[in-house]
Amino acid sequence: MLDFIENLLGIPAPLLFGQLLLGLINGAFYAMLSLGLAVIFGLLNIINFTHGAQFMMGAFVAWMLLAWGGLGYWWALLIAPLIVGATGVVIERLMISRLYKLDHLYGLLLTFGIGLMIEGVFRNEFGSSGLPYRIPAELSGAWDLGFMFMPVYRGWVVVFSLVICLATWIVIEKTRLGAYLRAATENAALVQAFGVNVPRMITLTYGAGVALAALAGVLAAPIYSVNPQMGTNLIIVVFAVVVIGGMGSILGSVITGFGLGIIEGLTKVFWPEASATVIFVIMAIVLLARPAGLFGRA
Amino acid sequence: MASETTAGAIAPVTRDESGIWGFSSAQLAALGVLLIFLGVAPFFLYPVFLMKLLCFALFACAFNLLIGYVGLLSFGHAAYFGMGGYIAGYTAKAYGFTPELAVLTGAAVAGVQGWVFGWIAIRRQGIYFAMITLAMAQMIYFVCVQAPFTGGEDGIQAIPRGALFGSVSMASDMSMYWFVAGIFLAGFLMIHRIIHSPYGQVLKAIRENEPRATSLGYRTDDYKLVAFILSATLAGVAGGVKSLVFGIATLTDVHWSMSGEVVLMTLVGGLGTVFGPVVGAAVIVTMQNYLAEMGAWVTVIQGAIFVTVVLAFRRGIVGEIAHLFRVKL
Numbered sequence: 001m002l003d004f005i006e007n008l009l010g011i012p013a014p015l016l017f018g019q020l021l022l023g024l025i026n027g028a029f030y031a032m033l034s035l036g037l038a039v040i041f042g043l044l045n046i047i048n049f050t051h052g053a054q055f056m057m058g059a060f061v062a063w064m065l066l067a068w069g070g071l072g073y074w075w076a077l078l079i080a081p082l083i084v085g086a087t088g089v090v091i092e093r094l095m096i097s098r099l100y101k102l103d104h105l106y107g108l109l110l111t112f113g114i115g116l117m118i119e120g121v122f123r124n125e126f127g128s129s130g131l132p133y134r135i136p137a138e139l140s141g142a143w144d145l146g147f148m149f150m151p152v153y154r155g156w157v158v159v160f161s162l163v164i165c166l167a168t169w170i171v172i173e174k175t176r177l178g179a180y181l182r183a184a185t186e187n188a189a190l191v192q193a194f195g196v197n198v199p200r201m202i203t204l205t206y207g208a209g210v211a212l213a214a215l216a217g218v219l220a221a222p223i224y225s226v227n228p229q230m231g232t233n234l235i236i237v238v239f240a241v242v243v244i245g246g247m248g249s250i251l252g253s254v255i256t257g258f259g260l261g262i263i264e265g266l267t268k269v270f271w272p273e274a275s276a277t278v279i280f281v282i283m284a285i286v287l288l289a290r291p292a293g294l295f296g297r298a
Numbered sequence: 299m300a301s302e303t304t305a306g307a308i309a310p311v312t313r314d315e316s317g318i319w320g321f322s323s324a325q326l327a328a329l330g331v332l333l334i335f336l337g338v339a340p341f342f343l344y345p346v347f348l349m350k351l352l353c354f355a356l357f358a359c360a361f362n363l364l365i366g367y368v369g370l371l372s373f374g375h376a377a378y379f380g381m382g383g384y385i386a387g388y389t390a391k392a393y394g395f396t397p398e399l400a401v402l403t404g405a406a407v408a409g410v411q412g413w414v415f416g417w418i419a420i421r422r423q424g425i426y427f428a429m430i431t432l433a434m435a436q437m438i439y440f441v442c443v444q445a446p447f448t449g450g451e452d453g454i455q456a457i458p459r460g461a462l463f464g465s466v467s468m469a470s471d472m473s474m475y476w477f478v479a480g481i482f483l484a485g486f487l488m489i490h491r492i493i494h495s496p497y498g499q500v501l502k503a504i505r506e507n508e509p510r511a512t513s514l515g516y517r518t519d520d521y522k523l524v525a526f527i528l529s530a531t532l533a534g535v536a537g538g539v540k541s542l543v544f545g546i547a548t549l550t551d552v553h554w555s556m557s558g559e560v561v562l563m564t565l566v567g568g569l570g571t572v573f574g575p576v577v578g579a580a581v582i583v584t585m586q587n588y589l590a591e592m593g594a595w596v597t598v599i600q601g602a603i604f605v606t607v608v609l610a611f612r613r614g615i616v617g618e619i620a621h622l623f624r625v626k627l
Contacts, residue, residue, distance in 0.1 A: 047425045098609060104425050105371045106608050109565065112558060113604025120597030236554060240433040243426060273444060280437035284418050287430065291421040 016269055017148040023265020024258065025154055025223065028161035029055075029216050031257025033238045035168055036212035038247040042185040043205045046096065046107030052235030053118040054210045057084045058217025059226045060122060063133050073136035073222070080218045081211035088210030092203050115232070122228040130225030157219050164215065165254045172250055181205065240283040246296020256294060320494035324625035328573050336479045345471040346543065351583045352482040353540040358563040358575030359489050360532035365561075366570030367493055368525045369505035370420075373428040374435025375533050375560050377415070378408040380552030381438060382534025383541035387457040388447050390542060397460050397468055397477065397542050404538030405531050411438070412530020413523070420522045423508075432554065439552045453548030457541055468542075478539055485532050490572055492528065501525055562600060565607050568614025573627050577616050 009016065033051060040048045048054075061083050062076035071079065091114060099106050139153045172178040184191045184198055192198040217231070224230055245256030260279050268275040286294060321329060339348055357379050364370045386404030389395040395403065419430045442448045449455070459468040468474045492498050503511040504518050512518050541547040550556065559582065567578025582600075589596050607614065613621055620627040 041425075047429065095605065095609060102612075105428065106612065108371070108373075108425060108428055109561065110605060110608040112561075113601045113608065116558070116601030116604065117598050118601075120594045120599075120601060123594035123597070232554075236432055236436045239429040240436075243422070243429055243433065276440040276443075277437045280433050280440075283430070283433055287418050287421050 011269060014148050019265040019269045020262065021148075021150065021154055021158075021265075022268070023262040024158050025261070026264060027258035027261020028158050029220060029234065029257075030238055030241045030261050031165055031254045032161050032216040032219075033213055033235065034242045034245065034253045034257050035165060035250065036209040036216075037238065037242055038250065038253050039168070039172070039212070040206055040209035041247050043181065043188075043202055044092075044096070044100070044107070045104050046099070046111065047104075047239075048206075048209065049108055049111035049235070050091070050115040050118065051111075051210075051213050051238070052231030052233075053115040054084055054088065054213040054231070055217040055220070055234065056122065056228060056231035057087070057118065058214030059133070059221040059224075059230060060126070060217075061214065062218045062221045063131055063226045066133070073139075073218075076218050076221075077215070081214040084214035084217075085207040085211030089203055089207040092206040096206065097199070097203070119228050119232060126228060128227060128229065130227035130230075133221040133226050135222040153222060157223065161216070161219065164212070165250075168212070169250045169254070237279055240279050242293075244279075244283050244286045244293060246293025248293075249295045252293075252295025320490065322626045324620070324623070324627055325572060328627055332573070332576065333483075336483065340472060340475045345475040347583075347587065349471075349475055349478045349543045350540070351580055352478050353536050353543065354560070354563060354583050355576040355579040356482045356485045356539075357533055357536035357560055358567065358579045359486055360529045360536065361560045362564045362569065362571075362575040363489050363492065363529045363532070364525060365564060366574075367498065367505060368501045368522055370522065370526070371424075371428045371561075372419075372431040372526070372529070372557075373561065374415075374431035374433070374438075374554070374557050375529075376552050376554065376556035377435035377438040378412055378530040378533035379537035379540075379556060379560070380442065380547075380549075381411055382408040382537030383547040383551050384442065384448050384454065384537075385534075386538030387454040387541040387547035390460055391454060391457050392447075394458075395460070396464050397462055400460070400542065401481070401535055401538035404541075405534040408534020408537070409527050409531035412527045412534075416523050416526030416530065420519055420526065432557065435552070435557055436554060439549070439554070442549060442552050448547075448549075451549065453546055454541070455546050457545045457547065459542050459545065474543060478543060481535065481539055485535060486576070489532070493572070497521070497524075559600070562604055564614075566603060566614055568617030568620070568627075569612075571614065571616045571620060571627050574614050574616035578614065581615070 033055060037048060037051055040046065040051075058080050061080040062073070065071040065076045065079060066073075095110060095114070096107060099110060135153045139156050142149045142151045143155070144150075170178075172181060180191065180196055180201065184196070184201060188198050220230070241256055241260055242253070244260065245252045247253070260282065263282070264275055264278055267278040274281075290296075318326060357375070361372065361375050364372050382401075382404035384404070385407045386395075386400040389403045390397065390400040415431065415434045419427055419434065422430060443450060447454075459474060461467045462473075462477060466473065468477060493501075500511065500516055500521050503514075503516070504521060508518055537551060540551070563578035563582045564575045565578065566581055567576065568574030585599070586596060589599065592599075611618055616627050
């Protein structure tokens with residue numbers, strides 16, 4: 001089988017599978033981040049430009065918990081999203097909530113500014129070089145899958161993010177809370193008339209979306225070095241992912257995220273020079289063929 | 299959720315006063331101040347600083363043509379600014395193009411790029427438009443990192459200023475300044491002319507209510523695309539001039555943070571005002587100049603300005619002044 005692949009494609013199988021795995025991991029982050037963006041956009045009608053900075057904050061809070069508080073990875077997985085989500089709640093209450101009656105573009109400009117501030121503060125505090133974060137002992141090592149060595153942590157990231165995406169989907173599509181959320185997305189005034197506290201729901205939704213970004217940040221901390229710029233470049237790619245998928249459907253975001261991660265990984269194998277631009281090219285093609293996005297409603 | 303039309307703080311469409319060349323009397327006064335400043339400033343201020351300021355002012359004016367008059371927020375204008383700079387720098391250095399030819403070539407390439415990207419981006423509106431333009435610009439950034447002619451991380455260095463029309467040497471900062479000031483003024487007046495042409499009136503109609511403009515029989519996509527190309531071309535002019543002034547073209551000018559900076563300049567000055575982008579560029583460039591040694595705090599301050607302007611005074615400096623005195627600026 002392996003020989004067959006190597007003969008057919010002319011590339012070593014470990015390289016192919018290694019890049020596929022990296023692609024899957026990137027896809028996991030694309031999926032989780034675009035999921036958060038879609039949830040926030042659905043209710044607040046703003047694109048959360050701070051999302052990248054909040055992803056970075058998640059990684060940094062994990063690092064701080066370990067370095068300053070002695071709390072390890074598993075605690076960070078729980079606490080960091082809560083802390084960063086709480087800052088999101090404050091940001092929404094203090095600033096974003098003042099813009100709902102204005103053009104949506106102001107929300108984008110505001111969150112961009114907040115993102116700049118957060119990134120600048122962290123760069124002052126921690127420099128740009130990046131801090132290491134060790135893989136927890138339970139997840140270190142690698143499995144021998146026969147055709148490749150699979151680092152346990154990377155497998156964990158893919159599985160865990162799939163679980164989180166699925167859980168988000170269940171909450172939004174199958175629970176009473178999710179029903180309120182979907183109803184408010186369609187018609188906030190009507191839902192409020194039924195006695196639901198829509199402003200609080202909006203605040204908590206923003207907090208939850210931000211917490212999702214922070215959770216992705218904690219997952220990313222042992223893989224990438226923890227540095228202030230880790231979120232910004234990622235979030236621009238995630239914007240392209242969101243445009244490709246359309247923000248209409250939760251499962252659509254997840255499928256698009258993972259799919260594009262894999263495509264990016266494969267591009268690294270077959271045409272490394274194009275790997276940085278392939279997602280943007282796909283975005284252009286999708287816009288020409290289906291302007292609303294693959295899963296979007298026109 | 300009720301939303302005002304794009305950029306709700308922008309002055310509403312009013313019948314143009316019958317001023318001279320479409321300028322209101324307040325605008326004429328402001329133009330006079332601007333002309334005097336352009337003529338006098340190089341004798342008191344460092345010409346290179348002034349040239350930098352004028353490049354960014356033209357860049358911001360070009361950006362404002364889209365956001366202020368068509369209501370399109372392009373979050374990737376660095377792509378045209380930076381590409382204009384690279385092409386102008388490369389042609390001046392490798393082929394010995396004269397400065398005016400180098401800038402024109404850079405602008406032409408930026409314009410073609412704007413044509414292609416605009417054609418793709420105008421398929422979506424509002425927030426999506428902003429995200430698409432940002433993503434396209436990021437693609438150009440990665441292309442510039444890898445392409446052989448840009449020099450990668452080093453950029454193009456030691457770009458010669460050359461001689462205007464092959465005869466007037468631009469080596470001294472003073473002669474270069476008059477060249478830059480001339481280009482800025484031409485670009486500024488051109489944008490003013492575009493806005494006040496019948497074509498510009500249709501653009502404003504699209505900004506206020508696109509479906510209605512469509513129902514009146516205007517092919518709004520064509521109008522938006524032409525505006526996008528014009529804006530990208532002028533941004534390319536600004537970038538080309540900047541690379542000649544400093545003799546260097548680098549990745550900084552195609553980076554997304556440059557796209558953010560031009561948004562900030564225009565926002566601070568006042569979206570949809572004629573003089574706002576100029577004032578905004580002056581404020582931001584001056585600030586960067588004085589705070590240069592503060593490192594990453596500049597980013598924090600810029601972010602804080604973004605937040606303050608969006609929350610507290612969305613009209614911008616010039617917009618607030620115009621509102622205060624009930625004039626058009």
